[in-house]
Amino acid sequence: MKLKAFREDWSQVAEAVRKISPGRKPKVALYMAGGCGGCDLSFIGLGERFLDITENIDVVLWPLIADFRYSRVKRMYDKTIDLCLFNGAVMNRGQMDMAQILRKKSKIITAVGSCACMGGIPGMLGLQGKGKEKSRKRVKLAEGILPLPEPCDFISPLSGVIDVDYLIPGCPPTPSMILKLFVSMLENKLPPKGSVFASGRTLCDECERARKGKSVKVFHRPYEKVFDDKVCLLDQGLLCMGPVTRAGCGSQCVSANMPCRGCLGPAEGILDMGGAYISTLASIMCGGEKTTIRKTVESIPSLGGTVYRFSLSSSILKKQRRASRN
Amino acid sequence: MEEYEPKIIVFACKSCLPKNVGLEEIPLVREGCVNHLNPKLLLSELKKGADGILMLCSPPGECHSAEEDGEAFKRFVLLQRLLSDLRISRERLRFECLKESESFGFMKLVKEMTSKLKSLGPLRWENEA
Incomplete structure (x- = not known):
């Protein structure tokens, strides 16, 4: 609910940003690793406030928008960059090196988006067996042969490679979360290290739909029928991740x-989304004969893919910490 | 070559475990009602190196917390489905209803599970199909 109130104060926030006139503009870097670019677009999605913010910052790296040289970043003094927004999962050697360089050069590093926070959609490659497909080393184009970066053994969130100061989860994060980060940086009121720019409660805590109780016999996909918009979606047989997901979107x-x-990933106190969600599913499923229970479970389209859609790389079973190269 | 000895973790409540069986023969027992089992514990046991997991529960109607009767089976089926989605064999997880007195049955279950796991081999995340 905090965020909703925050959103209504847009105009005040813009005013606040305008009033800040720092002696030196903070240097900001935005980098995209194994992601889709949606997080960068979410920043642009701030609309007019984007201009308010960019007036007050100095962008030193943003490959999506303009041509920047990585060699220039490498030549910078350590801790030159005030804030680095890193989005996307770490999937190959190039991205891993860049993450380590950015850690050295930045004072604050923020993982933006589900991929950087938890592994995200690319992390679902973990559902496939390893070593089945050979990765290509180079690709032939009209202009010549382009060498491809060496893929990592496993896909990891940013926190698996370097120390991360703040997290902004979401696929993509809402513009207001990113705005919150910038405003708190510009006003010099950053929260303690390790904070997440979203609520700590679950989405169900904020949901106003009516609960019906233990009654689900068959699970559906969203397109299969029209669902009542007043009743809990889980009770209607849709796999809604609300009970375990962080609120704030x-x-x-x-x-x-x-x-x-x-x-938005697991809410505070939840270690593994899959484990926690299985407890929830067991409590809403209709009991009875063993065969009916088995039938109900088989009607779930893809349990592993649904519960670990964004968090497979940081789940209990698949979590791995990469040894540093240095 | 050394023979592979699988590591089995048993999740069971006190009333299911036979009293007169030497517990040193059984691999590892985590006590607690399976109807209230947090799936997180089971997943972390697998991650820590267990090859198979045995969930034991009182027969229907005999559980001490009558309200929760039957919850364990739902959790078991859901977990089996989750593991198979993650490319881990369903047979690594087994659920049985057992009465207190059946100590023979308990040892038999552990033996069956051990031979099944021996045929499956150690749990390796990359190779599991």
């Missing part, structure tokens, strides 16, 4: 009558 999916996908 303003319940965008649920208010559009679509189940939560769990992109």
Whole structure:
């Protein structure tokens, strides 16, 4: 709910940003690793406030927007960059090196988006067996042969490679979360290290739909029928990740009558989304004969893919910590 | 070559475990009602190196917390499904209802599970199909 109130104060926030006139503009770097670029677009999605913010910062690296040279970043003094927004999972050697360089050069490093925070969609490669497909070393183009970076053994979130100061989860994070980070940086009121720029409660705590109880016999996919917009989606047989997911997105999916996908990651106190979600599913499923229970479970489209859609790389079973190269 | 000895973890409540069996023969026992089992514990045991997991529960209607009767089976089926989605054999997880007095049955279950796990081999995340 905090975020909603925050959103209504847009105009005040813009004013606050305008009033700040730091002696030196903070240097900001935005880097994209194994991601889709949606997080960068979410920053641009701030609209007019984007201009307010960019007036007050000095962008030193943003490959999506303009041509920057990585060699220039490497030549910088340590801790030159005030804030680095890193989005995307670490999938190959190049991205891993860049993450380590950016850690050296930045004072604050923030993982933006589900991929950087938890491994995200690319992390789902872990559902496939390893070593089945050979990765290509180079690709032939009209201009010549392009060498491809060496892929890592496993896909890891940013925190598996370097120390991360703040997390902004979401796929993509809402513009207001990114704005919150910038405003707190510009006002010099940053929260303690390790903070997450979202609520600590679960999405269900903020949901206003009515609960019905233990009644689910068959699970559906969202397109299979029209769902009541007043009743809990889980009770109607949709795999909504609300009970285990962090709130703070303003319940965008649920208010559009679509189940939560769990992109903000596990709420505070939840270690593994899959484990916690199985407890929830067991409590809403209809009991009875063993064969009915088995049938109900088999009607779930893809349990592993649903519960670990964004967090497979940081789940109990698949979590691995990479040894540093240095 | 040394023979492979699988590591089995048993999740069971006190009333299911036979009293007169030497517990040193059984691999590892985690006590607690399976109806209230937190799946997180089971997943972390697998990650820590268990090759198989045995969930034991009182027969229907005999559980001490009558309200929760039958919850264990739902958790078991869901966990089996989750493991198979993660490319881990379903047979590594087994659920049985057992009465207090059946100490023979308990040892038999452990033996069956051990031979099954021996045929499956050690749990390796990359190779499991």
